[in-house]
Amino acid sequence: MSEREETGTGSLFAAPGMPEQERMVEAILFASSEPVTVADLNARMPHGCDAAAALLLLRDRYRGRGVQVVRVGEAWAMRTAPDLGFLMQKETVELRKLSRAAIETLAIAAYHQPVTRAEIEEIRGVSVSRGTIDQLLELEWIRIGRRRMTPGRPVTFVVTQTFLDHFGLESARDLPGLKELRAAGLLENRPPPEAADDNRPDEDTQGGLFDDTPQQEDET
Amino acid sequence: MSEREETGTGSLFAAPGMPEQERMVEAILFASSEPVTVADLNARMPHGCDAAAALLLLRDRYRGRGVQVVRVGEAWAMRTAPDLGFLMQKETVELRKLSRAAIETLAIAAYHQPVTRAEIEEIRGVSVSRGTIDQLLELEWIRIGRRRMTPGRPVTFVVTQTFLDHFGLESARDLPGLKELRAAGLLENRPPPEAADDNRPDEDTQGGLFDDTPQQEDET
């Protein structure tokens, strides 16, 4: 550190040439984890160097290249050229199964469209989270249909062409009915509930908690 | 992927010109701290690009600069010029001090690869502790190679791309003094003289595998 004080009066060692200084700036900017100020560059380079001048040369050298020398506030850094940003993304597509809530909501929308959120909740027996609807909207499998002409004018949801394409359906009417589902073994063959048991609206909400026990394996 | 086949006959989208491809390679190498393989470059660049050719142009462009395009095994990376290391005190990472046993084991693995633990022990004349091998595996300087087709099917160790990168080697063939050692017969697996009397030619095949060791790295 003591030599540094001598720079004012003239160092014993001549400063390296400009091309060499440019190399130094290049290496420092490249290896530094943060943008580097001119003062910092000068402090790290040998005495008598002119980092600011070397920086400008370096910036010109990289003009139009895949990497650029850019100013970040008071400091300098090297960055990939913005137009090549697309190369820096490695897209990995991850297939993920739709959640049970989303599938059920989607199914209700498909079978009952146009359907309001309140109706979906009534049929499912549990409330439908905002996220579930958003996800289906984002997937473009449902879209907002006409408002229902009832108090509050709630929006309705209908399935989209994208939905039909994805599931290979010509129209939502092609969805198999309950009878067909049962014939295909998709419905559990339980005896129809006894007449006496029918008037238990309070138990339906309870049923929601228990609902899917038998099919639980589906999600695993 | 079907479009790729069309490149032979002339793609709808012409590949970008060589200067542009060079920019792309530059940006990708610059942005990645790990070496990138040619295959990976080609996969990330638009169809019809020739990353290998662009790489050679890029390497020439950076020759003598503060940052270099270096080959690391089958991959390529940008690294600061070693002569500017003195500027980088700030970036220097504390290199873990390796025991003498670990250093020697590493050298043996590099020069004799693929090498079994028993062979390392024979060369060093002492048993190799589990921790020594573990340490080198953890540093990712060695990795487990193919099993040796000898009784017991012992695992072999080979050095890695990380090893080459760390020691600035283009390939395992560039290990210092490798040619001389081979010429002097010091890389041979010479069985002790007793073996000659026991008519155990099978042990000689072991030596055969040993000979072309450095090329083995090509497979990675």
Add this chain to the structure above:
Amino acid sequence: MSDPDPQFDSVADRLAAEALIVDVDGFEGPLDLLLTLSRTQKVDLRQISVLALARQYLAFVEQAKALRIELAADYLVMAAWLAFLKSRLLLPPDPSDQGPSGDDLAAHLAFQLERLAAMRDCAAKLMARDRLGRDFFARGESEGMRRVRRVKYTATLLDLMQGYARIRTRDDFRPFVMDRTDVMTLEEALERMRGLIGYAGEWTDLLSYLPEGWGGDPKRRRSATASHFAASLELVKAGRIHLRQDDTFAPIQIRARDPHDV
């Protein structure tokens, strides 16, 4: 030992040898020690005198013994082997001997030493190279790759239909306890029979106690019969009734027990 020990010719050598002894723990085994000893010959390892080396090593082991330094077994094994090698090298070859010649053994030891020395040399060269993170550097700012994780959600028509089926059949489903309309529990039967038993002065068929609506459907009848039978056993145990069956599979009959019965 009849041979004079040449390595103790000078004081310097003697001191060196003693230093070795003190340092014995610092050696990585006999081969390492041999390599160090061979350095005192100050010649190319290819021209090393294995005989001299064997003598040096044996002298070293003798010294260690004299100083009561415990040597690890492998040092002693090497000493025994070197003593054998020494005798082979000194005696004229015995034509009837099957084993390898002393020269072969010596050549192999020399090879091992040279190979170890070469590896040490390589290790040093390797470590002295310009190294990543010390002499040259990777990109500091880990801009790296932005990994764009695109999550693609999938569902099949089957998922959809199963989901719908699940909802539509939910109303048919009742929690387990609610579902046991065809089951009569022991407690229920016991409760029933306690109330009725007072009227059973005569032997009556147990089955006649089944409640209305439980005698027709076989499932219900089975359950009710079983629970009533179990309940009757309870009542027998409690001393409330008598139980009898005339024959195998004959009707089971019960009768209230007269409190004055003995």
